[in-house]
Amino acid sequence: MPELNRRQFIAAGAGAIAAASVLRAVPAGAAPFGSADTTIPAPPNFPAGIPLYQQRYQNWSKEIILDAIWTCSPTSPEDVVALANWAHANGYRIRPRGAMHGWTPLTIVNGEPIDRTVLVDTMVHLNGIVVHPGDSTVTAGAGATLEAILQRLEDNGLGWACVPAPGVLSIAGALAVDAHGAALPAVGESPPVGTTFGSLSNLITSLTAVVWDGTAYSLRTFDRSEPAILPLLAHLGRTFLTSVTLQASANTRMRCQSYTDIGWREMFGVPGAPGRTFESFLDQTGRAEAIWYPFTENPWLKVWSISPDKPPTAREVTGPYNYPFSDNLPEIASDLIGQLTAGNTFIAPAFGQVFYGTTVAGLAAFGSYDLWGWAKDLQFYIKPSTLLLTEGGGAVITSRSNVAQVVHDFTVWFEARVAYYQSIGQYPINGPVEIRCCGMDDPSDVVVDSAGAPTISAMRPRPDHPEWDTAVWLNVLGVPNTPGMFAFYREMEQWMRAHYSGACATFRPEWSKGWAFSPELPYKDAEVIESILPNTYRQGVPNSDNWDTARATYNTLDPHRIYSNTLIDQLLP
Numbered sequence: 116m117p118e119l120n121r122r123q124f125i126a127a128g129a130g131a132i133a134a135a136s137v138l139r140a141v142p143a144g145a146a147p148f149g150s151a152d153t154t155i156p157a158p159p160n161f162p163a164g165i166p167l168y169q170q171r172y173q174n175w176s177k178e179i180i181l182d183a184i185w186t187c188s189p190t191s192p193e194d195v196v197a198l199a200n201w202a203h204a205n206g207y208r209i210r211p212r213g214a215m216h217g218w219t220p221l222t223i224v225n226g227e228p229i230d231r232t233v234l235v236d237t238m239v240h241l242n243g244i245v246v247h248p249g250d251s252t253v254t255a256g257a258g259a260t261l262e263a264i265l266q267r268l269e270d271n272g273l274g275w276a277c278v279p280a281p282g283v284l285s286i287a288g289a290l291a292v293d294a295h296g297a298a299l300p301a302v303g304e305s306p307p308v309g310t311t312f313g314s315l316s317n318l319i320t321s322l323t324a325v326v327w328d329g330t331a332y333s334l335r336t337f338d339r340s341e342p343a344i345l346p347l348l349a350h351l352g353r354t355f356l357t358s359v360t361l362q363a364s365a366n367t368r369m370r371c372q373s374y375t376d377i378g379w380r381e382m383f384g385v386p387g388a389p390g391r392t393f394e395s396f397l398d399q400t401g402r403a404e405a406i407w408y409p410f411t412e413n414p415w416l417k418v419w420s421i422s423p424d425k426p427p428t429a430r431e432v433t434g435p436y437n438y439p440f441s442d443n444l445p446e447i448a449s450d451l452i453g454q455l456t457a458g459n460t461f462i463a464p465a466f467g468q469v470f471y472g473t474t475v476a477g478l479a480a481f482g483s484y485d486l487w488g489w490a491k492d493l494q495f496y497i498k499p500s501t502l503l504l505t506e507g508g509g510a511v512i513t514s515r516s517n518v519a520q521v522v523h524d525f526t527v528w529f530e531a532r533v534a535y536y537q538s539i540g541q542y543p544i545n546g547p548v549e550i551r552c553c554g555m556d557d558p559s560d561v562v563v564d565s566a567g568a569p570t571i572s573a574m575r576p577r578p579d580h581p582e583w584d585t586a587v588w589l590n591v592l593g594v595p596n597t598p599g600m601f602a603f604y605r606e607m608e609q610w611m612r613a614h615y616s617g618a619c620a621t622f623r624p625e626w627s628k629g630w631a632f633s634p635e636l637p638y639k640d641a642e643v644i645e646s647i648l649p650n651t652y653r654q655g656v657p658n659s660d661n662w663d664t665a666r667a668t669y670n671t672l673d674p675h676r677i678y679s680n681t682l683i684d685q686l687l688p
Contacts, residue, residue, distance in 0.1 A: 184223070219629070323336045373418075400419060509623055556568040591603075645685065
């Protein structure tokens with residue numbers, strides 16, 4: 116980044132740190148290094164001055180839980196350099212930790228040894244944010260949240276068109292897994308300069324990471340014009356970013372309308388079908404998401420649209436998370452979850468009906484059927500208190516004209532399979548289907564010289580199929596520990612990979628969710644991890660920029676594999 120920007124960024128971070136009353140304090144509930152409360156052996160020769168403590172780790176769905184792991188909170192990028200060189204010298208691995216809002220074990224793998232692993236919490240101190248209105252960019256520390264970044268952008272008349280639903284995500288964590296939103300341009304829409312409808316990774320203009328320089332680990336800034344940056348734009352935790360600069364575009368006011376009275380057969384009709392179809396809403400506004408609770412007829416459809424002026428029927432909102440009913444479950448829903456986790460899966464139909472009824476009643480009670488406000492306030496709607504579910508599914512990469520067929524085929528298949536399992540007394544699925552669309556990581560969206568798209572982003576374009584301009588996200592959720600759920604996800608994953616293939620589409624996993632399912636667990640199908648999935652990023656792209664060149668870059672920038680774990684070792688050996 117330019118020197119002025121770097122000084123501003125460091126100054127902002129220093130100001131945030133100075134505002135903290137006790138710089139070296141450890142988080143509540145953690146046991147500091149040297150305390151009698153620690154229960155696991157301490158890392159030897161740990162760098163002085165970097166807060167170190169024993170702390171609990173828990174991912175989003177509570178499927179990866181550690182009662183105690185050594186965690187530290189560096190106060191500067193230079194601290195991360197010291198940590199990297201310490202890890203190399205002492206045979207340790209360091210894993211960057213953000214909001215822990217993820218499913219994939221890219222931080223910690225269940226059951227792997229952690230006696231030589233230290234988590235690095237980026238969100239305590241590495242969270243400075245500086246907006247550069249002159250060139251419509253923002254520089255953020257690795258641990259800055261999406262919500263904080265977008266608030267600062269909004270304060271300067273800027274924003275992003277396509278963002279994930281949870282605002283709590285750290286920017287580095289979101290970029291590691293090419294996080295995305297649910298937006299396409301409406302038919303006839305001319306988006307402002309700086310807009311991308313692909314992943315957040317496609318907004319990057321430069322980044323700074325701690326990498327091996329041939330002698331030691333040190334800070335290095337990569338510009339978007341450098342080919343070496345492309346694997347780092349979405350890297351699965353195989354490197355350590357300390358800050359990133361991203362482009363932005365003019366902020367917009369938006370409207371979000373909810374519909375709960377459209378039957379799924381009408382909504383997910385074939386291309387050109389009459390009625391209120393998912394396809395027709397996409398054409399009109401470009402921005403839609405369907406949440407279809409199991410064993411119900413009508414999905415909850417959210418439709419966003421650009422709306423500079425407040426519609427008369429809409430309720431103005433001034434902050435995000437405007438569906439409180441989805442964060443505060445009624446007692447009956449909590450009771451049903453308890454029954455499901457106890458193995459009484461036959462109540463799944465009642466569970467779906469309760470959630471649909473709660474949604475309909477909640478939208479009415481809170482006046483949330485028709486909302487209007489700034490873009491971020493309508494796009495952030497998932498809080499840490501939202502029901503914790505696990506997910507399977509992925510992205511179908513196809514042409515926009517094929518979206519309706521993709522969605523129709525999947526929903527018909529899903530309904531038939533759920534009905535079949537119900538007929539034999541099995542209920543492996545009890546959470547909703549989520550259907551969203553976004554654009555691809557088009558390098559022409561980038562406002563600076565760009566070497567290309569993120570190498571292993573699920574939204575990376577296929578040069579051999581330039582007509583594939585859309586990612587259709589098809590995910591199915593379920594209560595953790597439901598019997599038969601992972602076997603169902605495996606069947607679904609295999610069907611999607613086989614069905615969405617050839618000249619019309621291809622299937623890619625969503626890095627942050629579940630993939631490579633065995634009948635018992637995710638991330639256990641060795642053929643998918645070691646062959647099928649890497650081949651997805653070899654097909655239709657140049658040999659000079661594919662899965663293998665990305666892996667070579669990671670190994671060059673971190674030859675000692677201090678940024679890895681057992682799953683990453685298998686996926687990116």
